Amino acid sequence: MGLRILLEGLRRRWRMKLAGFLTVTFGVAVLGTLLHLVTQGRDRLAVDLRGYGPNLVIRDDQGGLLDASRVPAVKTIFWRNNITGLSPERSVTAETAAARYEIVGSWISRDMPLPESGTWRTGLLALHPAWSAPGVIDGRAPRDDADEAMVGARLAQRLGIGLGVEVEARRGDARVGVRVAGILRAGDAWDDRMIAPLPVVERLAGPGVERVSVGALAKADDELSRRDAASLSPADAELMTCSPYLSTIAREIEQALPGTSVAPVRRIAEAESEYRGRLEAVLALLAVAAAIVTALGVHASTRSALAARSAELGIMRALGARTGTIAALFLGEGVLMGAAGAATGALLGFVLASALSRAVFDAPMHFEVATFPVLVMVGALLSLVGCAIAVAQALRADAISLLRAAR
Amino acid sequence: MSAARRPAAGTWLTLAALRRSRGRTAWAVLVLALVAGLTSSLAGVNGLIRERARRELSRFGPNVMLRSADAGLPDFPREWLPDATRLQALGVEAAALAAPVEGGAITWPWAGALPDWARSGEASALGLEGRIREATASDGTPARVVLVALRVDPRRLGATVDTLARELPGVRVDVVRAVALTESRVLDRLGAFVLAASVVLILLCGVSFSSTLLAQWMARRGEVALMLSLGARRSTVTRLFAQEIGALALVGGLAGALAGSLIGWLVLRRGFAWDGSPWDWPWWAVVAGLAAALLVAAAGGVVPVRRALRIQAASALGGE
Numbered sequence: 001m002g003l004r005i006l007l008e009g010l011r012r013r014w015r016m017k018l019a020g021f022l023t024v025t026f027g028v029a030v031l032g033t034l035l036h037l038v039t040q041g042r043d044r045l046a047v048d049l050r051g052y053g054p055n056l057v058i059r060d061d062q063g064g065l066l067d068a069s070r071v072p073a074v075k076t077i078f079w080r081n082n083i084t085g086l087s088p089e090r091s092v093t094a095e096t097a098a099a100r101y102e103i104v105g106s107w108i109s110r111d112m113p114l115p116e117s118g119t120w121r122t123g124l125l126a127l128h129p130a131w132s133a134p135g136v137i138d139g140r141a142p143r144d145d146a147d148e149a150m151v152g153a154r155l156a157q158r159l160g161i162g163l164g165v166e167v168e169a170r171r172g173d174a175r176v177g178v179r180v181a182g183i184l185r186a187g188d189a190w191d192d193r194m195i196a197p198l199p200v201v202e203r204l205a206g207p208g209v210e211r212v213s214v215g216a217l218a219k220a221d222d223e224l225s226r227r228d229a230a231s232l233s234p235a236d237a238e239l240m241t242c243s244p245y246l247s248t249i250a251r252e253i254e255q256a257l258p259g260t261s262v263a264p265v266r267r268i269a270e271a272e273s274e275y276r277g278r279l280e281a282v283l284a285l286l287a288v289a290a291a292i293v294t295a296l297g298v299h300a301s302t303r304s305a306l307a308a309r310s311a312e313l314g315i316m317r318a319l320g321a322r323t324g325t326i327a328a329l330f331l332g333e334g335v336l337m338g339a340a341g342a343a344t345g346a347l348l349g350f351v352l353a354s355a356l357s358r359a360v361f362d363a364p365m366h367f368e369v370a371t372f373p374v375l376v377m378v379g380a381l382l383s384l385v386g387c388a389i390a391v392a393q394a395l396r397a398d399a400i401s402l403l404r405a406a407r
Numbered sequence: 408m409s410a411a412r413r414p415a416a417g418t419w420l421t422l423a424a425l426r427r428s429r430g431r432t433a434w435a436v437l438v439l440a441l442v443a444g445l446t447s448s449l450a451g452v453n454g455l456i457r458e459r460a461r462r463e464l465s466r467f468g469p470n471v472m473l474r475s476a477d478a479g480l481p482d483f484p485r486e487w488l489p490d491a492t493r494l495q496a497l498g499v500e501a502a503a504l505a506a507p508v509e510g511g512a513i514t515w516p517w518a519g520a521l522p523d524w525a526r527s528g529e530a531s532a533l534g535l536e537g538r539i540r541e542a543t544a545s546d547g548t549p550a551r552v553v554l555v556a557l558r559v560d561p562r563r564l565g566a567t568v569d570t571l572a573r574e575l576p577g578v579r580v581d582v583v584r585a586v587a588l589t590e591s592r593v594l595d596r597l598g599a600f601v602l603a604a605s606v607v608l609i610l611l612c613g614v615s616f617s618s619t620l621l622a623q624w625m626a627r628r629g630e631v632a633l634m635l636s637l638g639a640r641r642s643t644v645t646r647l648f649a650q651e652i653g654a655l656a657l658v659g660g661l662a663g664a665l666a667g668s669l670i671g672w673l674v675l676r677r678g679f680a681w682d683g684s685p686w687d688w689p690w691w692a693v694v695a696g697l698a699a700a701l702l703v704a705a706a707g708g709v710v711p712v713r714r715a716l717r718i719q720a721a722s723a724l725g726g727e
Contacts, residue, residue: 023615030611034604041600048596051589052467130585154474154579187472187581271466278463279597281678282452285670286604289445293608296441297615300434356607360599 020383024341025348027294028379032349034290035375036365037356038283044361046217046276050084051129054213055268056250061261065090065208068198070257074214076115077252079244082217085126088209090201094169094194101155103169103194105201105209110144124195127215131186139163139182144197149178152191156183169194171204214253214262218246218269220276246273295382313394314401327391334387335380342379346372432655438616439659439700444667445612447696449605451671454689457598459679461561464593470586471557471568474579561590613703620707631715641716652708653701660700664693 058074060066068088075083090105107123114120125131125141142148151161161167165180178196185191198209219225224236225245232240240248246269250262316326354365559567564587572580634644668688675681 027611027615030607033607037600037604041604045593045596045600048589048593051585051592053585128585130588133584133588136584136588185581186585187583187587188585191581268467271464271468274466275460275463278460278679281674282456282601285448285452285674285678286601286608289449289608290611293441293445293612293615296438297611300438300616352607356603360596360603 021337021341021344023297024338024379024383025345027297027382028342028345028375029348029352030345031290031294031378032346032371032375033353033356034286035371036350036353036368038287038290039368040353040357040365041361042276042279042283043217044357044363045279046272047084049272049275050127050215050217052268052272053265054085054087054127054215055218055246055265055272056214056216056253056262057265058212058214058253058257058260058262059210061259065210066212066257066260067207068209071212072112072115073256074212074253075112075120077249077256079216079249079252082244082249083214084217085122085215086212087122087124087127088198088212090198090205090209091193092171092201092205094171094204096159096167096170099159101159101194102192103149103196103201103204105196105198105205108141108144108150108195108197127213128186128190131184136186137182137184139180142178142181142195142197144199146181146197147176147178147200148181149194149196149200150182150184151180151195152193153183153185154191155194156180167194169196169204174204176200176203216246216249217244218249218272219244220280221245221247221273222277294378300386310394310397313391317395317398318400323395326395327388330391331384331387334383338383339376339380341383342376343372345379346375349375435620435655435704436659436662438620439656439704440663440666442609442612442616442703443660443663443696443700444670445663445696446609446667446699447664447692448667448671448674449601449609450695451668451689451692452675453598453602453605454692455675455681456601456679457594459675459681460594460597461590463679464590465558467590468583468586469558470561470564470583470590471559471571472579472581472583473557473571473575474581561587561594609699613699613706617703617706620704621710627711628715631712635716644716645712648708648712652704656701656704657697659704660697663700664696667696668693 058066066088071086071088074080074086077083087106091102092105093100094103095101109121109123109125111119111121123144131137131141137150139150142150149167151159151167156162159167161180163180163183166177167180168175168177176196178200184195202208224232224240225243225247227236229237229240246264250264253262254260313326313330316329350365350367357363357365564582568580568582571578631644634647635641669685671692672681672683672685672688676683
C-alpha cells in the first residue's frame with residue numbers, strides 16, 4: 001500500500017518532480033565536475049612542473065658505475081605510475097683536434113621494456129619536455145640506434161660545427177664518429193655539451209652509467225614527510241608509505257635497485273614542493289566552496305519544492321494519516337528523487353569535467369569510479385535533509401492551515 | 408497620498424514587509440551574501456593568483472643568462488630593463504671562483520633597487536655558484552664576472568632579451584628554455600583551471616539561488632493581489648518589490664562581498680604568502696560580488712513579480 005502511494009506520488013505532478021530532479025542533477029553535476037577537476041587537476045598541474053627537469057638522481061652508493069639494464073626495475077615500485085620519465089646518463093670528457101668538451105651518453109627517446117609487460121617510451125626528451133618546443137632543437141634529436149649526436153649551441157659555436165657535420169670524438173685511444181643531427185638551444189648548461197645515444201658513449205668509455213635522472217610526481221612535503229622515519233608511530237609510518245612523497249619514492253627506488261642511493265635534485269624538489277603546497281590552499285578553497293554551495297542549493301530547492309506541496313500534506317492529515325506514515329512517504333520520495341538525480345548528475349559532471357579538462361589540459365579526465373557512489377549518496381542525503389526539515393515544519397501545522405496555505 | 412510622501416510610504420511598506428517575515432528575509436540575505444562572497448573571493452583570487460604563482464615559480468631559477476666569454480660583463484643602465492619590481496638579478500658567477508662567496512654586494516648602480524633576498528642567502532638556493540659581481544678567486548686575484556642570471560617578468564621576456572642583445576655587443580643573452588616555457592605553460596594552465604572552476608561554481612551558485620528566491624517570492628502572490636484589490640497601481644507594486652529586492656541585495660551583497668574578500672585575502676595570504684593588507688584586495692572584486700548579488704536577486708524576483716501582476720486579484724484572494 002505504502003509503496004503504491006509512493007509510486008503514485010512520483011507519477012503525479014511530474015513537472016514539479018522533474019524540477020526537483022533537475023535541481024539535484026545540476027547541483028551534483030557541478031559538484032562532480034569540481035571533484036574531478038580538483039582531484040585530477042592537481043596532478044595535471046603537477047605534470048607541467050616536470051618541465052623544469054628531473055627531481056631525483058640515482059647513483060651507485062659506492063661512487064661506481066651502474067648497469068643500465070637494471071634501470072627498468074624503477075618501474076616495479078608501488079608508485080611506478082608517478083614516474084614520468086627517466087634517463088640513464090654517462091658524462092665523459094672527449095676531445096677533437098681543436099678542443100675538449102663534455103659528451104653525455106643517454107637514452108634519447110626509446111621504448112623501455114617494462115618488467116611486467118609492454119614497453120614505456122622514455123629518455124632525455126621525456127625528462128626535458130621543453131626541448132620539444134619549436135625552436136629549441138635545430139634539426140632533430142639523434143636516434144637511439146644511430147651514430148648521431150645533438151650538440152649544444154655554445155659548444156657548436158666553439159667547435160665551429162653545424163648540422164650534418166661528421167665529428168670524431170676521441171677519448172684516449174677510443175674514437176667514435178658521429179653525425180650532428182641537431183643543435184640544442186636550451187639556454188642552460190646543456191648548451192655546452194654534446195648529447196649522444198648511450199651505446200655511442202659506451203664505445204668511447206666502456207659500459208655503465210654514472211647516474212639515472214628521474215622525473216617523479218610527488219606530493220608536497222609536509223610535517224609528516226620531514227620527520228625521521230625511525231621516530232614515526234606505526235600508523236604514521238603506514239600513512240607516509242601510502243603517500244607519494246619524494247622521499248617515499250626515493251626509498252622505494254633504493255629498495256628496487258639495491259646498492260644505489262637516490263637523492264633529490266634540491267633546487268627542483270624544494271621549489272616544486274613549495275609551489276604544490278601553496279596550490280593546495282586554492283584547491284581547498286574551490287572544494288569547500290563547491291561543497292557549501294551544492295549543499296545549500298540542493299537543500300533550499302528541495303525545501304521550496306516540498307513547501308509547494310502542502311495541499312497533499314493537508315489532505316493526508318485531514319484523512320487521518322499518521323505523522324510517521326506521511327513523513328516516510330515524503331522522505332522516501334525525496335531519497336528516490338535525490339538518488340536518481342544524483343546518479344544522472346554524477347555522470348553529467350564527469351562529461352562536463354572531461355570537456356573542461358580537454359579545454360584546459362588538452363587531455364580527457366579519467367572517470368573516478370569511487371566518486372560515483374559518493375556523489376549518489378551525497379545527492380540522496382542532501383535531498384533527504386531538505387525534505388526532512390520541510391516535512392517537519394509542515395507537520396507542525398494542522399490540516400486546515402496546510403490546505404489554506406496551498407491555495 | 409501626496410506625491411511628495413510616496414517614497415516615504417513606499418520605504419515604510421518595504422521595511423514592514425522585510426520585518427514581517429524575518430525568517431524569509433534572513434534566508435534571502437544569507438543566500439545573496441553567499442553569492443556575493445563566493446563571487447568576490449573567486450574574482451580576487453583569479454585576478455591575483457597568476458602574479459603570486461609567478462613569484463613562487465621564480466624559485467625554479469633564472470630565465471635569462473648573460474654570458475661573456477672574454478672581457479667580463481659591462482655595466483648597463485637600469486633603464487634598459489622594463490620594471491624594477493619585475494626584474495631580479497639573482498646572482499653572478501666568477502670565472503676563477505673556487506667556491507661560493509659569501510658577503511659582498513652587487514655593484515651595478517641600480518643594485519639598490521633589488522630586494523634584499525636577491526643579494527643574500529636565498530639566491531644560493533637557485534643553484535648559482537657565486538652571487539657578487541666583484542669576487543676574489545681562491546688565489547687572491549680578482550675574479551672576472553662572466554655570468555649573470557636574471558629573473559625577468561615572463562610577459563616582458565622577449566622585449567627585454569632583444570634590448571639586452573642589441574645594447575650589449577659581445578654578450579650572449581640566453582633564454583633558459585626549460586624555465587621560460589614551463590613557467591608560461593604552468594601559469595596558463597593554472598589561470599585557465601582556476602577560472603573554469605570559478606565560473607562553474609559561480610554559475611551554480613547564481614542559478615541555484617535565484618531559483619530559490621524565485622520560489623520564495625512566488626509564494627507572495629496573495630500579497631500582490633491584496634495590494635491590487637486595495638487600488639494600488641501596478642507600477643507602485645513593482646516599485647515596492649524592486650525596493651525590497653534592491654535592499655536585500657545591497658545588504659546581503661555588501662556583507663557577502665566584504666566577507667568573501669576577507670576569505671580570499673586569507674587564502675592568498677596563507678596559501679601563497681601574499682604580503683598585501685586587506686586594503687590591497689582589488690576593489691573590482693568587491694564590486695563584482697555586489698553586482699552578482701543584484702543580478703541573482705533580480706533574476707529571482709522579476710518573474711514572480713511579473714506573473715503576480717497578471718493575476719486576477721479576486722481569484723487569488725478567493726475565500727480570504
